[in-house]
Amino acid sequence: MHLQSPDWFIVIAAFVLFAGMAIWSGRQSKSVSGFLVSGRCAGRYLLTIAAGMVWIDAINIVGMFELYYVGGFPGMGWGLMIQPPLAVLMAVSGWAVYRFRETRAMTVPQYLEMRYSRGVRVTAGIVAWTAGMINFGIYPAVSAHFISCFCGLPAHLALGGMQMPVFPLLMAVMMAVTLLFVFHGGHVTVLVMDFCQGLFINVAAILLVLVVGFTWLNWQEVLAVLNQAPADASLLDPVHTSNVRDFNLWYFLIGSIGMFYTRLSNFQGQAFDAAARTPHEGRMGNVLAQLRWHTLCLFFMVMVLAAQTALKHPAHATLGHSIQAWLDVLEQQHGAAVRGQMTVSTALAFILPVGGKGLFLAIMVAAMISSKSAFIHSFGSIFVQDVVMPFRKTAPAPERQLRWLRLSMFGVTAFAILFGCLYRQTESILMYFALSNTLWLGGSGAILIGGLYWKKGNTRGAYAAMGVGAVLGLGGFAIMQGWEKWFGAPLRFSVAGHAFELNPQWWLLFTMVVSTLAYVGVSLATRRGVSFDLDRLLHRGESTAASDERIPLWKRICGITPEFTTRDRLTVYLLMGWIFVWFAACVVMIAFAVAGRIGNAEWAGFWKIYLCALFGLLVFTTAWLGIGGIRDLKTMFHLLRTGSADTAEDGSVATDRSDAA
Template sequence: MNFTALDYSFLAIVLMVLLGITVYSRRYVRGVTDFLAADRLAGRYLLTVAGGFYGTVGLVANWEMIYATGLPPQWWGMMNLPIGLFLALTGFIVYRFRQTRALTLAQFFEERYSRRFRCYAGILCWASGILNFGVFPFVTGNLIVFFLGLPPEFVFLGVTLKTFWVTMFCYLAFATYIACAGGQITIMITDFLQGAMLMLIFAVLVIYLLGIYSWEEIVSGLMLGGADGESSMINPFAGSSNKDFDIWYFLIGLFGAIYNTRSWQGNSGYNAAARTPHEAVVAGVIGNWRMIVSTICIILIPLAAFAVLHLPEYAATAEPIRNAIDNLGDPVLKTQMTVPLFLKYTLPSGLLGLFAAVIFGCAISCDDTYVHAWGSIFIQDVVLPIRKRPFKTPGNHLLALRLSIVGVALFGFIFSILFPMKGYIFMFFALTGAIYLGGAGAVIIGGLYWKRGTTAAAWCALSVGTAIGFGGICIQQAWPALLGSLMRSWPDWEILQSFPEEFPVNGQWIYFYAMIASTVCYIAVSLLGPRRVFNLDRLLHRGQYVVAADQVGGAGGNRQDVRGDKERFSLKRFLGITSEFTRFERFIFYGTFAWLMGWWLVFVAGVAVNFIQPLSDRFWSGFWYVYILLSVGLGILCTIWIFAGGLRDALQLFRDLRTSRNDCRDDGFVRQNEESAE
């Protein structure tokens, strides 16, 4: 299907609205706190809608995985539900980090450990982050080219240029302008508009896909994916159709979800932007409802693509798609662009333009957040600690932040041109993330929850995690050359002969080994070294250090830790519901608990029943159909509710910013650092 004037008009309207909102919002930036965290005035719905959507690279990565594996990953992902529920309802890490009032994670590291450790952690976090971000423009630029049907190359002034270079530059320039214009304020408002648009468009696409492709046809196509008899794209117990995304991938992800809660700083501005710690917790709970329709749409699209490209009755429809895929040449691009090209050739006019708006919306909303985050982290957590003094004026500080943001965007542009992308996107994310995430979780959890954790332990844990993560990425990239040297030295070593193309340990396992090693190091060094007791009340602004603006519900409203009191157990107590919570908030918490635990009990029952009597593919076909219909029905209702709340919060943010008074000293520089943990 070719783009029409109607389709292009959707794109033009979206970009014009985003540009107008950016120009309007920038007037509210009067200080560093505004630029970094919207002066900590964001409401729960605004945080939920704006801060948690997939970027374009996330969409492509999920489509790539689901097209290769089918539905089983969705089943094994259910084992994580109790963990996600625990993290959301209890506010694990989220509540305490907001209590610190730190603008970045590494600022908390300085307050908890030392300034030198802040600088060290900031460098590692920034390096890991920009490497991770480096492939975003590559994936997005190519997606725009192939989805819009642009020529792969063109001649300009006698020079042949790749079209995806231009698309990368243009969309990155737009995202960078949003980030530089008003920082977290413009990012949050424009991302809210894009997030709201995406929720509505995803709902429309789900209805369209279920109307055009019957569930029986989709299942018939998936059956062909498991035709070898040793795997299935429907039955999760029949074996994975892709070795990289087996059950261990999700078990490691389960452990990492707890270990690295709020460790990744790609959206650091949102982590600090909540109006109160309580507001941050409620936003996390509401996030479970926001993504229902979007998740189902992201699942359905590659399933429909697989059916169309494999069923004989769709041979005529599949032919131009297959031809377009074959013309790509690069095997990595073929896997990444299969699903987008399916959409390009099957969506009707109108929906084609709406989905193009989704692509641009996801690209801009993700990348403006990332360039803002990594640019800010470089200044706040590398430059400031090295300077050992704040900037002379807020204007100088803001200029440095903006220049750093532009630098991150330029790095992403150049890296995407030069770096040869290999393997699955999620595996690249696991490898680059392991450089920092391998050790960060132990340092964060120990710093917020254990007063015995020491600075020496933090140094050791983060260093060990980085060594394992960085070593893994180097070995993976150099494996073909390294294998040749090893084979010459040990020609009869059978294990080397078994892995002629890829390093035998994938990115997810490297990530797991890094987490375990760093945790052991943190605990051991803290216990074996000099005994130190850190004042957590001062760090978390509790007791005599309380900050009135962070309280909800008056005196006693602040969530306190349960420290050995003898209050009788109750569900309310277990979920962390305190006097901060209104009746409606309690309803949301209980509803979230019932919905997620209900599906987890279904997972447990399915595992138990299948152990006794294996379930047939026919059963699994019916199960997935019911799962999708229930999710779609509830998800559409939640989309309307959350959109209305987000609009209210966005308007309230502007009202609050008009009357807020910035403290020029609240700029992320720790002026009275007590090295009590040394």
């Protein structure tokens, strides 16, 4: 066992705190609306931290470790240059999320029924649920691998004279505990737990960065390790990364396109989008979330640098051999893909001091519970609300509907455990996400975004896009899993004289393009009658359009509307200033690198300054968002207690609003 008594005390204390909050908050959920979308009572700061936890499961942390371990600072650099400026513009404009909240739908498939037809809702629910379950299936497995490696657990446990495998036991315990938390209070519990755990992770990340920075990391040792990389797979210079597999420039470019295309397609976050008190509060929550995610990248990178130093620097050769020996055993048991995923986590188990290990494990436990609870709640809700309920002629009593929702969540949990036991992963986590998501994400963006912004899209176009996306998604699974086995080499293609290896990220891009063409082409070819009335769907009148026209063009481009208060505008301008200053600095550095005027030494200095700036921002935003989130919690509980929350809805659509186009 790598952990000692103080470490276990930290983990147990944190877990007891989370459990207490879950039990207490669950008593506030007394309606279907409360169970599904927290009665639409969430404020911006609460949403910023809580909604962000959907994407910070242990598997996402391990995935980011894997990305930065392979890609180094260039992985951070291309992410800094390409995605943050686009992400902040998307968040400020309220891209897709603002209009979705205006529809007043409680789930995304419900909006699809309002926009297209009940058949589209059911089809989307089935495809999204299937893809989501395949995607979610590896979450328990990766979490169990992490706990086993980090804690140094044996492969089997003697129990009553029998040898019981530890891996499936860990998965079952983790998922059962998470299910119990969600089972009682639904989304109110998810929202409160995710906020508490998200705030805890921020504080713990600050402490761990300080611990690792002052007790382990030596910047000269870090540079010596990073400079060992080949010239065309640099871990410091983003310009020289042509031989970095998977996590290169193209990965981030495609990811940026997908960021806009799939904004509403990841259903695990749909309840948070619908839970905002107003569309503007939801938009501001997404704006502030850009800061929080930006700062957490510091935590990922510092942990990766510590692991790389331990594994590769000659001064730590003995320690490195011990870590490699443990990873060798892991590879024999679970394969090379799992070894790659667990490299950084295993190294940290050897590096972190007593107390630090407990803090890191507590971070991972908090991340596991928060993200898995959102998945269980989301896909359990989708099955009932969007697959079962549309076939009923009358709405069930609220008590019966809540019982169905809880049973559905139990089924989601059982499937994830079974999938984790049977599926053997052969690719990196982020590549697996790209591959499994293609089944739904590839075609969904066209109908979801198109339905909100293009009045000529119709039901036939929606079916065509979903059909193309599903077929190409299944084809992608077959190709990615079998091509190299069948032909002995990866599938490669050439664009403008440049050779590329076809990976899940490229396949996702291909699917998005073809599905969009299918949606537009079929909608135009089968269009008849008048176009769809988007103003009716969005509950807008002529006054809304008139007020928008009075906004200066530059503000409309940035997404600034009359709803922005002076404080809101100041927040947006400061956020944009932070993002675009670093964007400009990175552009200048890359221009000098292309001209051959700077090298690894200059990039090392740049990244050191950037990490220090991120640490300052992490400390500031943790205090700011934490105080605001606690205030939002008080407001939400007041609204739920006084009956001011939106509790009348059950997620059904009274009439079929299929388009006439």
